[in-house]
Amino acid sequence: MSNHHDSLLAEGWLPLLTTRYMGRGQVQVLHEATSTNTLLKQMALSGAPAGSLCLCETQTAGKGRLGRGWHSPAGQGLWLSVLLRPRIQPEQAPLVTLCAALAMAQAVNEVTGLDARIKWPNDLVLEGKKLCGILLEIGFGGEGIDYIVVGTGLNVRRGAYPAELAHQATSIEDHMAPPARRELLVRYLAALEETIARLEQGGFAAIAQDYRARSCTLGSTVKVSGSEDFTGTAEDIDETGALLVRDESGTLHRVLAGDVSVRGVMGYV
């Protein structure tokens, strides 16, 4: 249950916000939600401004990538969605995923000192186990992107993930006494505002160096599963956010999406 020392009520964190717009606008803090992404999407469609957010203590129908679910037990994590209306081209939308991963990795690192790494495109891992998942939902309008809902599920306490996932999931509490979730929230919102501004001004090139420095994928052996399956070495990320993987025959592949396993991470040996 929610613990009063770790409240997510807006009166506890709004005064700490250092942002211009991120985390402002319409702010919905709930005990229980079906999915914060679903709720925020509805708010986006009724005109909520960029920076609006929805967060809750527990989700009854938390959504993960690729149609999977997401465990969201009460008080154990940061189950959060933020609304963006970025001024970027529609084909740049996948880059927002990379921005969110970078912002969360920076926030975790700044608040806890832990070395959170990004598994391309957007999982955060700590010592090879998943700490945070990110799910983007994008709405297109007449003139391009109407809204992007960025949902993050950060495992703060050990109870965030079920025991049977302990071989591939982790939480901050598995490494240290966890900080108040509002500290992670405030730092994340600041970092997200900054990475999105950089993306709007300079494209991926503007965040590439910071993203690469936090990657646990570049330089590693990866297994790509999708329309074709192969193993290779992840060499770089291009300006569209695609992962460049050289297979064993020396051919370079541009991987846009799909499942990429990184050797040594989340159970791939």
Ligand code: BTN
């Ligand atoms: C993944 O599969 O890795 C993505 C998980 C994303 C979970 C978060 S929790 C807050 C937001 N609301 C949802 O329903 N999903 C995202």
